[in-house]
Amino acid sequence: MNLTDILYKVATTLPLTSEQANLFVSGITDNSSEVTDGDLFIAIKGVNQDGHDHIQTAIQKGAAAIIGEQIAPLLSIPYIQVENSRKTLAWAAKNFYGDPSQRKTVIGITGTNGKTTTSFLLKHLFEENGQSCSLIGTIQNVINDEVIPSRNTTPSALTLYKLLAKSKDDVVVMEVSSHGIDQYRIEGIEFDCCLFTNLHHEHLDYHGTMEAYFEKKAVLFNQLKENGVAIINTEDDWGEKLAMDLKHKGTTVITVGSNKENVLCLKDFQAQNPSVTVIESGEEATVTSPMVGIHNLYNTVMAYATAYRFGVTKQQITHTLPLFAGVGGRFEMTKLPNGVTVVIDYAHTSDALYYCLTAARSQGATKLIHVFGFRGDRDESKRTDMLRVSSIISDRYILTHDDLNSVSPSEMTHTLEKLNQSFGNEKGIVVPDRSLAIQHAIHSSSSGDWVIITGKGIESYKQVVQLETNSDKETVQLITHHQELRPNL
Template sequence: MNLDLLLKPLGITVSDKDQSLVINGLSFDSSKIDKHFIFIAIAGTNTDGHLFINDAIKNGAAAIIGEKDIQDLAVPYFKVPNARKALAVLASTFHHNPTQNKIMIGITGTNGKTTTSYMLKHILESHGISCALFGSVSTVINGFENTSTHTTLDPLTFHQLLSFSHDEVVIMEVSSHGLTQFRVEGIEFDYCIFTNLEPEHLDYHQNMESYYLAKQSLFDHLNLNGVAIVNSVTEWGERLSSYVSSKNKNVLKVNGKDSAYFISGEELLTTSNSETISYPLTTCMRGQHNVENASLAFLTSISLGLEPSSIVEALTNFEGVPGRFQLFSHPSGANFVIDYAHTSNAFYHILDTVHSYKPRKIIHVFGFRGNRDVQKRKNMIDISTSNCDVSILTFDDLNGLTPDQMINELTQLNLQNKCIVIPDRTLAIQHAWELAHDQDWVVITGKGIEDYQQTFSLPTKSDMDTLHFLNHSLSFQKEHL
């Protein structure tokens, strides 16, 4: 693509001598620059891309885009107010605007993004509508699935992948980090979904107001005829609904003041011609939070023109989400649950769901991620200890902390000795395995299907892998007694 065509959407005028310069690629990583590439210098959290401009030029960069005043480079340099925004626009332009002929659906919120996206994908595909999916568990394009590295991909990777898609609909989980880092800049969404908001990522956003405003910014990307689907059960949802309405855009609310739809048990209720109509939202995933997720997927599907009865039927056939309330049977008859839950609200919902099965005893294994929001930890412990018979504190991801530092943090959090502290995650799961008896439920939260970042005592790579190892070891021992 010619340089002038590529930079035109940014409002940049290219000199006559450089207009016909052919650009073969883009990168914000100087080590990935090749001949006739543009290097976008981004001042990141840990390092400043402007420091690597000369490296990019040595590697073949034909032009540089950055935010600082820089003179006398060997290649054209273009200054922009925001390099992250510029990257997103350039990525879309270079890959011929791959979102323009798709139905774009963005989902944001603290919890429920993944489950709602999987439910929605299942409903649409049950109706013969092909879907691409970009989320925290997996990326699916043209029916091919790969494990995700980020909830919201950088715009260069996203547009590059989407340029290969023949799918009719694109479903994206959009994180607050992705929004503040302008990863969806230039994308117009046909539908934007809000699940909920609770304290999370406050190490990054500092306070709930900033966190909320990050989530709200997704709805600024809603196109003129787009629809916002909002869970308005809390003040954050009500505030968001009012905000979107003030922009003269369509809002479908569930659960809030003046909502057309309400949840009652596992049904979605609405009124038509003074008659109450109910739609069952029964799926394999139990719990009030999953009923709320199903309601958002239902309303989005209604907005897309699907028949309510066929949506209900599709939901009944939904088989769940990897790493979300994923069940594993213990030889004693106990049930083990693996779930990604890592906030106090998520803890409450999953433990409340487990209580509905009337367990003999609940054992909970969980930890905290190093260098992350510490404000939520005490409340997470309180939720666990007040809803479980045994709470076991262990490692999650250290994220730069040493094992001794994390052990010290766990010890300080457990000064009242409400929990058992077993730092090695595999040994913590093994202890729960040995405690479990018939009709007990063991809940292991925090990692879901994610692989471990640390090496533990058992030769396993994930929570589910650890359960399989323990089960196999027990079977082996029985066979050789």
């Protein structure tokens, strides 16, 4: 493809010369180590590395042209300066891969909590009822039934466009993070439908304020196709604000909530066997969630509302919802031989903890023992709220290490001890090693008790633990099979 076609709608500092415009480009990359003959290399300044420092490497590996933000250096190949390399990468990928979002139904889901569960529910509902569905998100990417490992909730723009172009499925369901929006990873993609699940205290270390966090999430809805629809949970105050803003712009908005003014009005919530009555246009339908928890009822209704608008009948939804197998690391329950129930969940905000712990309570737990921690180098302002929720709902809690990142083990342990002491709650103890914390929780539980392990879901541990396991699930399995092990406390 000619460079002028790849840079369609891209603002360059100077107009392309005729030689540059007609230059043939065989591929695009922002990774100098992946450059092959004839590629366009786009230099991006990242947190730890700057692509501009690797321009010579790209040239040596055969790059045909370079794009960057810095003033044009003296190079042996064409260099095009742009204001924003990340944005340019997205538009170049869109043009190179032929604008793939126009060729299929694309559904984007954003919000603090519920993105993954709702996306898996949608994939299930579509595929059980005759529509093939690609999935792009936190746990994994699934394209044409091929499972592709996921590194970020929303992949890089280049990866995202490659996946969209590769997909031969009828529908693509995509989780969209605020980081992904801010870093132009979804730039240029047009959506048939965008969902807003909720907005809670999270990522303020990145966005600064809840208002800025909200504004970034709202950008997704500017990328709806001409006849696109927004489906919004208005039980959330930020969702109600978003719905009002979009209606003022003339966007088609489907609201979901308990207020009678909502398009989908919800009533008669049942927690024990999760179900809710949905009223739409005067007609009532009972929607049963295949997962525990009121929060999952909302996820289920969001998926219900979306699938119905894209070709799945209400009868089909009702028939196939009970067949949903759940999502790994999202309220994933294991019944132990001694009568204890263990739940592994990704919850890492105060709201998510509340929903997770109350869901366990609704199932008749005798006692709740909660194991959790806080990630190093992440939003510290949410920690007290998380601890408060656990101390109120659980019977006992164990603070332990989550991903430390650049924080030392001793520093995080000190932080946990200080939080526990300053909170003044006798329910809690600190067990730094995560595997031993889980072991202690299980060994100190009795039949009818529930052990709730939150924060990581299916993620692998980033640091070595004493029981030499690699995840919360592996730790639970090991303890279950080796009950003779005892914590070294």
